[in-house]
Amino acid sequence: MVSFNEIAQKWQQKWSESKIFEADESGSKKKYYCLEMFPYPSSMGLHMGHARNYVIGDMFARYKRMNGFNVLYPMGFDSFGLPAENAAIKAKSHPKIFTEKAISNFIKQQKSLGLSYDWSRTLASHKPEYYRWDQWIFLQLFKKGLAYKKTSIVNWCSKCETVLANEQVVNGCCWRHDDTEVDQRELNQWYFKITDYAERLLQDLDKLDWPEDIKQMQSNWIGKSYGAELWFDVVDEAGKKIDTIKTFTTRPDTAYGITYLVLACEHPKVIEYTKGTEYEQKAKDFITEVKKKSIIERTAEGKEKNGMFLGKYFINPFTGEKCPLWIADYALYDYGTGAVMAVPAHDQRDFEFAKKYDLPIKVVINPHAFDLNPEKMTRAFVDEGTLVNSGDFDDSQNRDAIDEITKFAEKKGWGKKTVNYKLRDWLISRQRFWGCPIPIINCEKCEHVPVEEKNLPVKLPENVTFGKGNPLETSPEFVEVICPKCGGPAKRETDTMDTFVDSSWYYMRYCDAQNQDALFDPAKVNYWLPIDLYVGGKEHATGHLIYFRFFTKFLHDLGLVNVEEPAKQLFNQGMLHKEGVVMSKSRGNVVLPEEVSDKYGIDTGRLFLMFVASPEKDMEWDDHGVQGAYRFIRKFYDLIETKVEGDPDEKELSKLNSLIKNVTKYYESLEYNKAIIELMQFTNHFHQIGKISKVSAENLVRLIGPCTPHICEELWEKLGNKPFVSLAEWPKCNESKINPALEAEDVLVEQVRGDILRVLELVKLDPKKISLIISPQWKYGFYGKLKQELEKSRDFKALIGIVMDKDHGQDIPKIIQAVLKDAGKMPTHIFSQDHELKILEAARQKMAEEFKAEIVLVKAEDSKEAKANNAAPGKPAIIIS
RNA sequence: GCGGGGAUGCCGGAGUGGUCAAACGGGACAGGCUUAGGACCUGUUAGCUUAGUGCUUACGUGGGUUCAAAUCCUACUCCCCGCACCA
Numbered sequence: 001m002v003s004f005n006e007i008a009q010k011w012q013q014k015w016s017e018s019k020i021f022e023a024d025e026s027g028s029k030k031k032y033y034c035l036e037m038f039p040y041p042s043s044m045g046l047h048m049g050h051a052r053n054y055v056i057g058d059m060f061a062r063y064k065r066m067n068g069f070n071v072l073y074p075m076g077f078d079s080f081g082l083p084a085e086n087a088a089i090k091a092k093s094h095p096k097i098f099t100e101k102a103i104s105n106f107i108k109q110q111k112s113l114g115l116s117y118d119w120s121r122t123l124a125s126h127k128p129e130y131y132r133w134d135q136w137i138f139l140q141l142f143k144k145g146l147a148y149k150k151t152s153i154v155n156w157c158s159k160c161e162t163v164l165a166n167e168q169v170v171n172g173c174c175w176r177h178d179d180t181e182v183d184q185r186e187l188n189q190w191y192f193k194i195t196d197y198a199e200r201l202l203q204d205l206d207k208l209d210w211p212e213d214i215k216q217m218q219s220n221w222i223g224k225s226y227g228a229e230l231w232f233d234v235v236d237e238a239g240k241k242i243d244t245i246k247t248f249t250t251r252p253d254t255a256y257g258i259t260y261l262v263l264a265c266e267h268p269k270v271i272e273y274t275k276g277t278e279y280e281q282k283a284k285d286f287i288t289e290v291k292k293k294s295i296i297e298r299t300a301e302g303k304e305k306n307g308m309f310l311g312k313y314f315i316n317p318f319t320g321e322k323c324p325l326w327i328a329d330y331a332l333y334d335y336g337t338g339a340v341m342a343v344p345a346h347d348q349r350d351f352e353f354a355k356k357y358d359l360p361i362k363v364v365i366n367p368h369a370f371d372l373n374p375e376k377m378t379r380a381f382v383d384e385g386t387l388v389n390s391g392d393f394d395d396s397q398n399r400d401a402i403d404e405i406t407k408f409a410e411k412k413g414w415g416k417k418t419v420n421y422k423l424r425d426w427l428i429s430r431q432r433f434w435g436c437p438i439p440i441i442n443c444e445k446c447e448h449v450p451v452e453e454k455n456l457p458v459k460l461p462e463n464v465t466f467g468k469g470n471p472l473e474t475s476p477e478f479v480e481v482i483c484p485k486c487g488g489p490a491k492r493e494t495d496t497m498d499t500f501v502d503s504s505w506y507y508m509r510y511c512d513a514q515n516q517d518a519l520f521d522p523a524k525v526n527y528w529l530p531i532d533l534y535v536g537g538k539e540h541a542t543g544h545l546i547y548f549r550f551f552t553k554f555l556h557d558l559g560l561v562n563v564e565e566p567a568k569q570l571f572n573q574g575m576l577h578k579e580g581v582v583m584s585k586s587r588g589n590v591v592l593p594e595e596v597s598d599k600y601g602i603d604t605g606r607l608f609l610m611f612v613a614s615p616e617k618d619m620e621w622d623d624h625g626v627q628g629a630y631r632f633i634r635k636f637y638d639l640i641e642t643k644v645e646g647d648p649d650e651k652e653l654s655k656l657n658s659l660i661k662n663v664t665k666y667y668e669s670l671e672y673n674k675a676i677i678e679l680m681q682f683t684n685h686f687h688q689i690g691k692i693s694k695v696s697a698e699n700l701v702r703l704i705g706p707c708t709p710h711i712c713e714e715l716w717e718k719l720g721n722k723p724f725v726s727l728a729e730w731p732k733c734n735e736s737k738i739n740p741a742l743e744a745e746d747v748l749v750e751q752v753r754g755d756i757l758r759v760l761e762l763v764k765l766d767p768k769k770i771s772l773i774i775s776p777q778w779k780y781g782f783y784g785k786l787k788q789e790l791e792k793s794r795d796f797k798a799l800i801g802i803v804m805d806k807d808h809g810q811d812i813p814k815i816i817q818a819v820l821k822d823a824g825k826m827p828t829h830i831f832s833q834d835h836e837l838k839i840l841e842a843a844r845q846k847m848a849e850e851f852k853a854e855i856v857l858v859k860a861e862d863s864k865e866a867k868a869n870n871a872a873p874g875k876p877a878i879i880i881s
Numbered sequence: 882g883c884g885g886g887g888a889u890g891c892c893g894g895a896g897u898g899g900u901c902a903a904a905c906g907g908g909a910c911a912g913g914c915u916u917a918g919g920a921c922c923u924g925u926u927a928g929c930u931u932a933g934u935g936c937u938u939a940c941g942u943g944g945g946u947u948c949a950a951a952u953c954c955u956a957c958u959c960c961c962c963g964c965a966c967c968a
Contacts, residue, residue: 211885212885212886213884213885213886213962213963216884216885216963216964217884217885217963217964220883220884220963220964220965221964223964223967225967225968227968247968248967248968249968250967250968251968262968298966299965299966302882302966303966305966329966330966330968331966331968332966332967332968334967335967335968336967336968339968340968341968342968343968347968348966349966349968350968352966420967420968422967538962538963541963542963542964608906611905611906612893612894612906612907613893613894614894614895617894618961619893619894620892620893622892622893622906622907624906624907624908625893625906625907627907628905628906628907629906631906631920631921632906634920634921635921673894673895673905674895674904674905676905676906677895677904677905677906678905680905680906681904681905684905688922
């Protein structure tokens with residue numbers, strides 16, 4: 001028996017030696033860039049869940065290659081990050097050692113999956129050759145004012161001992177530790193000003209061939225809303241103006257209904273306004289109280305709202321009314337201006353708050369049917385309506401008033417039309433060692449001084465102590481530096497960058513991975529970009545997939561790349577489950593590729609992963625199912641290895657071209673499961689027949705090639721072709737050869753045969769001993785004719801079938817049945833489908849072979865001919881009259 | 882609450898107006914092969930029946946459109962996944 005493992009190893013070696021998957025920019029082929037999100041090289045290695053992800057991309061890369069594209073299909077490693085650092089701390093070792101060991105293990109595993117990567121372009125983000133250019137990009141951002149340091153409230157994970165970006169906070173918890181709620185801390189941190197790109201990030205979503213849900217998620221995350229900024233004079237008890245405060249609202253039409261204003265706890269004005277007053281301590285206590293609560297507690301919808309009066313007032317310029325200024329936990333400092341103009345009559349949150357603290361409720365919009373009574377309202381009225389109590393705007397429709405009142409406010413200098421985004425600037429500082437150092441020197445005199453480009457990379461020091469705080473701070477050689485600007489003593493920035501910075505441009509580096517002088521050669525990058533197909537998980541929807549779009553736009557603006565969007569098409573693969581839950585090391589339900597390939601060969605594993613479910617769906621790993629895939633592979637191998645003979649007939653050509661057509665269609669749309677079904681049906685058919693033409697065999701091998709590349713290479717060679725099927729041309733469909741009627745014949749023949757077998761079973765007769773009579777086209781006087789026939793051939797035991805014209809009606813079988821009983825014959829089977837002679841002939845042939853019996857077709861109309869055809873006693877025959 | 886996606890036979894999973902009791906795979910059952918098991922091959926696998934190409938019931942639930950619905954419309958139920966006091 002063949003060893004699929006030996007075959008796999010043989011071809012993996014040949015691929016590697018011949019470098020056939022290495023890509024360059026020369027030649028006239030059209031380029032195709034196929035990419036999977038590069039992995040974090042976990043020391044756990046990879047399991048079938050990862051494998052599924054890679055095989056999806058690999059099949060497409062192989063498919064495109066065979067279709068004559070110049071395919072770039074690289075792999076690299078997102079190798080900075082916390083797990084390696086933590087492992088190193090535990091083992092009192094260095095993260096680099098862990099990381100590089102993990103990488104070489106990954107590569108080994110990926111190679112044994114038969115993935116067709118161009119390994120000459122591999123990169124790893126922890127290497128100075130790579131992160132040097134992280135730093136370079138940082139400096140460009142810094143120059144443009146898009147990298148800046150500010151003090152603000154940030155999310156802190158106590159387990160990671162570092163700050164997190166907004167995108168890394170999931171349900172109020174750390175994205176790595178879903179049991180650890182993030183704390184709020186006020187820290188001085190580095191940010192990238194992604195908000196400057198909010199509008200473009202939103203607009204360009206339209207251009208992308210990405211799954212709708214991802215686009216929707218990004219759009220929600222960016223959270224654009226149109227509205228107005230309204231400015232209010234803040235006054236003291238006596239009515240003296242002390243300040244102006246800005247609020248953001250999407251409902252300027254309710255401006256006449258403002259009855260109070262709330263500030264978020266973090267709002268700096270809270271301290272300012274209460275300083276030295278009786279409210280100072282109370283406000284501080286209130287803030288402390290609020291901050292004790294977790295993010296979830298504070299921000300979940302429907303939570304009870306708390307607040308307190310701040311002792312100050314403001315003037316609503318629309319009405320001239322003096323209203324109180326409050327602090328409240330439901331106001332978010334992060335959103336808008338951190339201050340909310342409250343209109344309790346028309347906003348549910350404001351309504352609840354006003355009810356609780358007995359603040360006035362003023363109706364300014366009435367429903368069309370009746371007038372609202374603020375005393376009796378049980379909830380805010382948030383629908384459309386007509387303005388009242390709104391000065392000159394009374395009686396206008398609130399929808400129209402939004403714009404009118406905004407214009408009015410602008411004219412009066414009370415505010416302006418504005419657009420607000422939920423998207424926050426990207427916090428990239430991390431207080432950890434195993435990341436890219438931020439290339440900044442902090443000088444007391446000169447503040448943040450960028451490291452000169454020629455001095456890059458700022459390398460991570462070797463002599464650090466892990467354990468407490470940021471290890472970088474423990475290296476005096478790293479920290480203590482001279483300020484490049486003033487020459488005085490200064491300290492190097494010890495924060496490292498979020499690893500999502502590394503992954504924001506790696507796909508560009510693949511285009512020119514070995515470049516020592518620049519982050520890449522723009523010509524090369526422009527040749528390959530954009531990524532034509534990007535394969536990866538949904539979980540990156542509002543993280544990586546926004547960041548890398550931002551970086552692309554920034555590098556575009558620098559003139560380094562032509563494209564504004566990194567990836568044309570995005571494909572989200574489904575998760576692999578086992579025992580009903582996602583396969584993962586921590587759950588302990590992983591299946592390793594090695595286990596599968598040891599038992600069945602890796603092609604079986606690949607086939608199974610692609611066959612069970614469509615790639616974008618979650619699927620369940622099933623050990624029995626794998627055996628099914630294995631059975632198919634063996635059948636397929638056996639067919640091509642031992643049963644290739646002859647030339648294809650018309651029917652085979654028709655089937656073959658249909659196959660090519662359908663499989664191509666399914667590959668193109670990444671519906672591999674459907675493609676494989678077609679391939680199975682085709683293979684099974686010819687396996688059953690017991691032979692296949694060489695033409696079909698060669699096409700079949702090419703069509704399955706991307707899925708099970710190793711055995712296909714082997715079979716391709718066995719068929720007498722030069723290596724490699726991986727480089728062979730994709731079969732072309734010849735539509736003119738497709739003949740559905742011809743293909744349908746097989747089905748009919750099967751039916752006839754099935755019918756006959758069924759009768760044989762019914763009458764418990766051995767097919768070798770029975771006379772078979774099939775009698776079609778009885779038109780007139782069939783009863784008598786049939787009777788005659790029956791009289792003539794006494795030796796038959798069963799009438800197998802009668803084929804009739806459709807217009808004979810339903811009663812004919814009954815009549816025939818009666819005739820048969822009359823003649824004292826065995827029960828029969830009758831079928832009335834309007835079979836063609838050809839089909840009968842095919843069925844006859846098939847059965848003759850199957851039962852090793854001589855079966856002839858006889859035209860019973862002519863009894864001489866019947867005799868001539870051996871329709872004699874004891875001899876099986878099919879009689880046609 | 883808002884947004885997105887689902888619900889198909891014992892299981893996974895195709896199917897999106899007729900050719901559907903529904904691809905393909907798994908499982909189960911029966912038969913063949915075999916000393917036996919495995920592997921392999923053949924058949925069966927909604928129910929009732931038959932000489933049968935017949936009847937009934939079925940694609941989450943209830944209504945509707947149509948000569949015809951798993952497929953279209955509508956209401957509802959349940960499941961998953963995002964966002965979530967966003968002013």
